[in-house]
Amino acid sequence: MFKSKEIVIITILLSILMVLTSCGTEEEEAMKPQEEPQTKIKKIDYQTKVEAIDEDVHKILKNIRLKKQKLGKDKSVTKIKKTEQYQFDWSYNTYHLQVPLFGAAGRLLSEYRTEVINKFKEQFEVVDLEWDNQQQQRLVLNIGFKAQDEFKLITHQLVFTQPHPKAKMAIIIDDFGFNRQGTQGMLSINRPLTAAVLPFRPYSEKDAKLAKAAGLEVILHQPLEPISPQANPGQGAIYTDMEEEEIKQTFLKNLNSLPKVSGINHHMGSKASADPRVMKQLLSVVKDKDLFYVDSSTSQHTVGAKIARQKNIPTKENHLFIDNVDKQQEIEKMISRLSEVALAKGELIIVGHVKKNTAQAIKKMIPELEEKGIKLVYASQIVN
Structure with missing residues (x-):
């Protein structure tokens, strides 16, 4: 039997041990990380918004004259994105559009991509883009909006593609405003043409407005002094005996007599263009x-294009006149021959006149040119 003294000692030791054990447990409990209450993630389905964006996409395409039926949906996939507070559900749609190069609706994608981009930026909060002009012309637009927490949510990818033409050809039509025999024929061609309008002729302003309305590019056909004194370049002409200020003022009056033009070439000018x-x-x-200049090449000694390049003015020379012989078949043959030159050079500017036979010949030759891969363009699209 334990003595009472021993019992007391044992009791004290057990009490101390219990206290130590209790402290260790409390310390261990204190060291355990406190579990935070779980935040409930809010689920947001954006499918209705995506469908509304889809409708807006097609409206814009119609507005920029790209037909809806040419837009093929490559794929549509459901996407889910989680943040700390949200789960976003939406459909991601990819569209591919082959932009027509030829035909009445044909336009170079490189020339109106800025218009396309701006239309989408006006409508949508998020528009990221990529542009590639190597193997083909390719514009990629990633469209979407900013969801909660400023998360950028992309709903659509639009891929616009267009092959490069084998060559570009610009046809400038001289003498608008005066000889109206071929005016209506030219205005009905429904392809890019550049109308060179003479100043202060009976129909100058009217023809310039009609040409713009028909989709033609309009430039000033500036009269310049020819070598032959018998040849009359007409009102608004610039002569070699004019003082410098008179040259400038005459030219400015001619510009101001017409609706806004994008460039100039010259009428006659075998003498003045060489000065x-x-x-x-x-x-x-x-x-x-800020205009461009096409040297009409009415003289072998012209200095126009050379000086324009020295001044960093966008410029090119007329390669050849197509209707020196005013017969439709001869003009067609000339265009056919020049199409081979265009294919060899990659681009070419040629000049015709407001004549009935010239208009008919150009219309007749369009299918052949496009079959060869030659794209008719405005003069500005070559000089630039």
């Missing part, structure tokens, strides 16, 4: 007005 003094004064105004 460096005259052309420097004329082209200084062209540069100030």
Whole structure:
């Protein structure tokens, strides 16, 4: 039997042990991380919004004259994205559009991609883009909106593609405003043409407005002094005996007589276009007005294109006149021959006149040109 003294000691030791054990347990409990209450994630389904965006996409395509039926839906997949507070559910749609190069609706994607991009940026909060012009023309637009927590949610990818033409050809039609025998024929061609309008002729302003309404590019057909004194370049002409200020003022009056033009070429001008003094004064105004210049090549000694390049003015030369012989079949043959030159060079500017036979010949030759892969364009699309 334990003595009472021993019992007391044992009791004390057990009490101490219990206290130590209790402290260790409390310390261990204190060291355990406290579990935070779970945050409930809110699920948001954006399918209705995606469908509304889809409708807006097609409206924009219609507005920029790209037909809805040409838009093929490649795929539509359901996407889920979780953040700390949200779960977003939506459908991601990919569309592919082959942009027509030829035909009445054909337009170079490189020339109106800015219009396409701006239309989508006006409508949608998020528009990311990619542009590639190597193997083909390819514009990719990633469209969407900002959801909760500023999360960028992409709902649509639009892929616009267009092959490169084998060559580009610009046809400038001289003498609008005066000879109206082929005017209606030219206006009905329904392809890019550049109308060169003479100043101060009976129908100058009217023809310029009609040409713009028909989708033609309009430039000033600036009369310049020819070598032959018997040839009359007409009102608004610039002569080599003019003072520098008179040259500039005459040219400005001609520009102001027409609706806004994008460039100029010249009428006659075998003498004046070979005069460096005259052309420097004329082209200084062209540069100030941010216009382009096409040297009509009416003289072997022309200095127009050379001076324009020195002034960093967008410029190109007329390769050849197509209707020196005013017969439809001869003009067709000339266009056919020049199409081979265009294919060899990659681009070409040629010039015709407002004549009935010229208009009919151009219409007749369009299928052949497009079959060869030659895209008719405005002069500005070559000089630039």
